[in-house]
Amino acid sequence: MKLNSLKPAVGSTKNRKRIARGQGSGHGGTATRGHKGAKSRSGYSRKFGFEGGQMPIQRRLPKFGFKNPFRVEYKAINLEVLQNLADKHGYTTIDVDTLINAGLISRKDLVKILAKGTLTAKLEVKAHAFSKKAIEAIEAANGTVVKL
Template sequence: MYLSSLQPAEGSVKTRKRIGRGTGSGRGGTSTRGHKGAKSRSGYSQKSGFEGGQMPLQRRVPKFGFKNINRVEYKAINLDILQSLIESSEVTVLNFDFFKANGLVSKNDRVKILGRGEITKGVEVHAHAFSKTATESIEKAGGKTVAL
């Protein structure tokens, strides 16, 4: 077997349709485009969503709601999760790097500590935001909250 003798399997390659090469080819004249109308002309392109003049779906459906461009998304971490982290690693300062190392947040996340659960050990917690109940629980346990 040689490279020069290689050829595709029988029936696997089709010859392309040669359009507009005279009437004898069977595809001359209108070149399979039919007669007249926009679709027969060169340069025609249908707008996306065009439904033949019928009112298109994106205009039939009513608009509602809005996206607040000033919204700040927080990654919520509850006190019960903090408690399990404290028990497993025996740390006194819980900061962003610690949360990231434990897979709770990504590098661009903002952290908010929420009040579900209880904390028993006094620790220093660094986060972007705290709920009232979370702050009370942390301080009652002898800890401290530091806003980033």
Template sequence: MNLSNLRPAKGSVRERKRVGRGQGSGMGGTSTRGHKGAQSRSGYSRKTHFEGGQMPLQRRVPKFGFKNINRVEYKPLNLDSIQALVDETNVTVVDMEFLLQHGLVSKKDLVKVLSRGELTTAIEVHAHAFSSSAKEAIEKAGGKAIVPAKHAKEEAAN
């Protein structure tokens, strides 16, 4: 076998349909387009979601709600889960790297600390946002609630 005798597999290649070349060909006259109507005319193109005159899907189904493109989605983290981690590991600083290592958040998550549970240890918590009651509880236990500089500006704007 070489380049000079390569051939496609038997039956895989068909001759093209020569439409509109006289009645003898069997594809003359209407050129396989049927009689009259928009589809028989040149320049016809069907609308993408046209369903033959039936009420199309996008009009049958009602509009519902909307997605705010400016929404900032935070991953919630409660004080009780922070306390449980601190009890296990005896750390004084809970930051994003620490939370990532323990599988509580993923790399791109924005974290907001919420106040469910109780905090008994004085720790430094780094997060993108804090609920006011969570911040109060952390400071009451003798710790610090720290927001990164980049997110502190956004918090002040809101």
């Protein structure tokens, strides 16, 4: 085998279609674009959502819904997660930085502590928001709650 004798496997390559290079090529004349109409012309680009003049779906359907621009979205962290962190790493204070280092939230997230699970460790928990039951559970375990 030599470099000058290398060839691709039989059937693995095709010749490209040479469009609009005369009648002898078999793709002359209309250059595979059909006859007349906008699609046969150069510079054609269909508008997004265009349905051939039929009333487009985004205009047939009514507007609905509402997006509240003032919505505040929190990342939910449950008490069982806090207990797990206290057991594994021995934390006594859990704040936003602790949760970021544990990979549970990203730096831009707001945190809300929810009451799923049980908490036995005495923790000082610092977060942006708490549910009422979560506050009760933390204080029942002799912990403290700090709102940021």
